[in-house]
Amino acid sequence: MQHLGTLRQKKAEVVAERKLHIFIFNLQYADDKFKTHSETLDFLEKLNFTVNPYRKVVSNISDAITKIEEIGSMRQDLSFGIDGAVIKVNDLEYREILGTTEKYPKWAVAYKYPPQQVETIIEKIELNIRKNRGYNSTCSI
Template identity: 50%
Template sequence: MVGEDVTQNLKTVKSIPLRLKKDLPLLEVRGEVFISKKDFIKINEEQEAAGQQLFANPRNAAAGSLRQLDPKVTSQRKLDIFIFNIQRIEGESFETHSETLEFLKELGFKVSPGYKVCQGINAVWEEINRIGEERGDMDFEIDGAVVKVNSLRQRELLGSTIKAPRWAVAYKYPAEIKETIVKQISVNVGRTGVLTPIAVFDSVRLAGSTVSRATLHNMDI
């Protein structure tokens, strides 16, 4: 096994069924564990009340919670999960990705509620724009949208590179912009003597993270 065994912690995630609604010889799925915005706020309030360090963002909180040595601690973090792909399966066959998502729901898994099958590139861009406009109202943090080829046969023909499949592409939304007050500019001396100016400013929330320092990349020194 490569990596960490978090099986016992995953069993505390209520949206993962401990028993499938249909018996299958083999099923391997892939998903992403997350913490909702409202639960993230509650967790940090509890951390602060206990005098413990606050989590910087929901993604870090979810990852840290999943790696806890004690499953009881994980169970208190209200983790959730979206399953987004069937990696391997025996006993069933499908022609499209959307069919697999519907099947996953039938088995009792939770999939992304906003997925949509689009016909043509114009419909794809419309959906990307819609998600971008509505992401601020979602109960979980996202920084982009993933566009996938729906036909599983076409996916096989397209194949994958060493790093990623050719049948999927991630679209990243523009970064959020927030105003703050710069308190100080310090200079960091690198190992080779390179000087890097760093701005220290009042903390702001950006894309679910608390930011109080930034490298001044555009300064000409």
């Protein structure tokens, strides 16, 4: 995938020619003007930010599971790669009550889809010796 490592590029022209796109998934500090996560995403959309077009507010876990399965079945057809889906509490006040652990919010759960597997033939392996011991290998497929 040509986009890997793009943000670490030192040459701006290389970054520019890769034409990256971004989805905004969260407005981190929403003031009292918003009551729900979906309201914050609607606001971001009005400001011309790209937000996930496949988001949906549901009222029960059964509907959430159905949506996760629906997204999983169409992931091959998306114009961007995904490895999972996230269920989030929509009510911002409840999010505040639930809080976070040291690393993760308690108001969100990630579901990871099984990895995609394919077979290919490796045509060539290049070994690049590093200064500080060891090597990097590059495979051509």
